[in-house]
Amino acid sequence: xxxxxxxxxxxxxxxxxxxxxxxxxxxxxxxxxxxxxxxxxxxxxxxxxxxxxxxxxxxxxxxxxxxxxxxxxxxxxxxxxxxxxxxxxxxxxxxxxxxxxxxxxxxxxxxxxxxxxxxxxxxxxxxxxxxxxxxxxxxxxxxxxxxxxxxxxxxxxxxxxxxxxxxxxxxxxxxxxxxxxxxxxxxxxxxxxxxxxxxxxxxxxxxxxxxxxxxxxxxxxxxxxxxxxxxxxxxxxxxxx
Amino acid sequence: xxxxxxxxxxxxxxxxxxxxxxxxxxxxxxxxxxxxxxxxxxxxxxxxxxxxxxxxxxxxxxxxxxxxxxxxxxxxxxxxxxxxxxxxxxxxxxxxxxxxxxxxxxxxxxxxxxxxxxxxxxxxxxxxxxxxxxxxxxxxxxxxxxxxxxxxxxxxxxxxxxxxxxxxxxxxxxxxxxxxxxxxxxxxxxxxxxxxxxxxxxxxxxxxxxxxxxxxxxxxxxxxxxxxxxxxxxxxxxxxx
Numbered sequence: 001x002x003x004x005x006x007x008x009x010x011x012x013x014x015x016x017x018x019x020x021x022x023x024x025x026x027x028x029x030x031x032x033x034x035x036x037x038x039x040x041x042x043x044x045x046x047x048x049x050x051x052x053x054x055x056x057x058x059x060x061x062x063x064x065x066x067x068x069x070x071x072x073x074x075x076x077x078x079x080x081x082x083x084x085x086x087x088x089x090x091x092x093x094x095x096x097x098x099x100x101x102x103x104x105x106x107x108x109x110x111x112x113x114x115x116x117x118x119x120x121x122x123x124x125x126x127x128x129x130x131x132x133x134x135x136x137x138x139x140x141x142x143x144x145x146x147x148x149x150x151x152x153x154x155x156x157x158x159x160x161x162x163x164x165x166x167x168x169x170x171x172x173x174x175x176x177x178x179x180x181x182x183x184x185x186x187x188x189x190x191x192x193x194x195x196x197x198x199x200x201x202x203x204x205x206x207x208x209x210x211x212x213x214x215x216x217x218x219x220x221x222x223x224x225x226x227x228x229x230x231x232x233x234x235x236x237x238x239x240x241x
Numbered sequence: 242x243x244x245x246x247x248x249x250x251x252x253x254x255x256x257x258x259x260x261x262x263x264x265x266x267x268x269x270x271x272x273x274x275x276x277x278x279x280x281x282x283x284x285x286x287x288x289x290x291x292x293x294x295x296x297x298x299x300x301x302x303x304x305x306x307x308x309x310x311x312x313x314x315x316x317x318x319x320x321x322x323x324x325x326x327x328x329x330x331x332x333x334x335x336x337x338x339x340x341x342x343x344x345x346x347x348x349x350x351x352x353x354x355x356x357x358x359x360x361x362x363x364x365x366x367x368x369x370x371x372x373x374x375x376x377x378x379x380x381x382x383x384x385x386x387x388x389x390x391x392x393x394x395x396x397x398x399x400x401x402x403x404x405x406x407x408x409x410x411x412x413x414x415x416x417x418x419x420x421x422x423x424x425x426x427x428x429x430x431x432x433x434x435x436x437x438x439x440x441x442x443x444x445x446x447x448x449x450x451x452x453x454x455x456x457x458x459x460x461x462x463x464x465x466x467x468x469x470x471x472x473x474x475x476x477x478x479x480x481x482x
Binding site for chain 1: 429431445446451452453454455456457458459466468471472475479
């Protein structure tokens with residue numbers, strides 16, 4: 001642990017686990033075991049991006065959960081490798097040219113997924129060793145790149161028991177999605193200019209889960225309405241509580 | 242009022258308002274004004290169909306709402322007229338032949354809508370005159386035929402301030418849907434054999450509401466999962482509370 005602060009009833013503890021920078025959010029003064037929610041950020045974002053922070057505080061303060069967010073490989077405080085820099089440049093060029101970057105985005109997620117899955121598995125084991133987290137049920141929240149890496153994680157990691165995913169198309173993920181069998185709440189932005197609606201529907205359809213619900217709201221990629229945080233909190237309470 | 246019973250903390254009062262048979266659900270011992278939810282049943286169903294009863298009890302017991310359900314024209318305890326009997330026969334024949342009855346269904350809703358809107362407007366005025374209902378905000382819940390008649394009601398009736406709708410395609414409803422501007426939660430069954438998914442998406446898209454969310458779940462027309470009642474309760478609490 002490298003630092004600790006408390007705001008609005010939530011304690012934030014920054015940590016490093018080997019190469020992985022992370023933040024653990026718990027209700028202030030928490031003791032004893034509790035469910036744990038992993039939060040995966042979007043592409044180009046980091047462990048304390050506004051969407052991650054808002055959800056983490058809500059889940060800890062109102063749900064009593066422990067929440068952990070880490071920087072994905074090549075994101076936030078982590079070094080960028082040459083292959084990632086080339087990918088990111090190619091994506092920017094394709095978007096600037098008005099072309100659909102979806103295939104490149106999917107290939108980049110695939111490039112990051114192996115390391116990201118290893119990271120999350122190590123982080124779950126480490127934080128569940130802490131007295132105020134303990135070994136309880138685990139949930140996952142992540143949209144866009146956080147969904148792409150999350151699908152790969154959940155396909156590989158049986159400790160994850162419920163997930164909020166979305167804002168991503170099916171590219172490259174059909175196989176992994178079929179191995180996701182836990183309850184899923186899947187977010188779609190109806191007017192998403194980065195993820196065609198049909199591609200997002202196809203990923204929802206590819207999920208192997210028997211218990212899955214798609215929530216679609218008007219607006220573009222970044223515009224998930226606040227009431228979805230409320231839905232996510234109740235979803236996690238139902239499945240991890 | 243023709244009869245009164247109480248179960249699990251909810252009082253059911255059966256009534257007739259002119260030709261309209263209905264049931265009013267309120268929390269046992271309720272006094273004073275409260276929000277009112279109108280529940281419209283599906284085609285071939287009636288005011289005490291299982292889906293209506295389950296929702297009404299939940300909304301009254303856990304939300305403190307007043308809930309009123311009535312038999313739609315030509316349904317439940319109401320007489321059937323010749324035109325309706327012919328329509329229903331034609332629909333059954335078309336479904337038995339494996340053909341899509343959607344256009345006939347839409348035409349039937351249109352046939353019933355004028356009377357249904359008049360009925361609901363009279364019922365709202367009447368039950369809001371009771372001391373344990375009073376003049377508070379009004380919500381509407383109805384899927385399938387309950388959605389078709391509900392869209393026409395909400396387009397015409399400014400007292401309705403939020404609605405749960407769904408399980409219906411856009412046929413004939415484009416104009417009325419555009420006049421629906423209140424918050425809507427819209428239910429889709431992903432594997433609905435009676436309503437093609439694209440038709441349901443088109444009705445969601447046609448709604449004039451700025452605040453609208455689509456919830457899709459796996460399963461056929463009748464298989465809305467129980468957790469959607471929980472979502473509906475919180476939606477009404479947020480918008481009518």
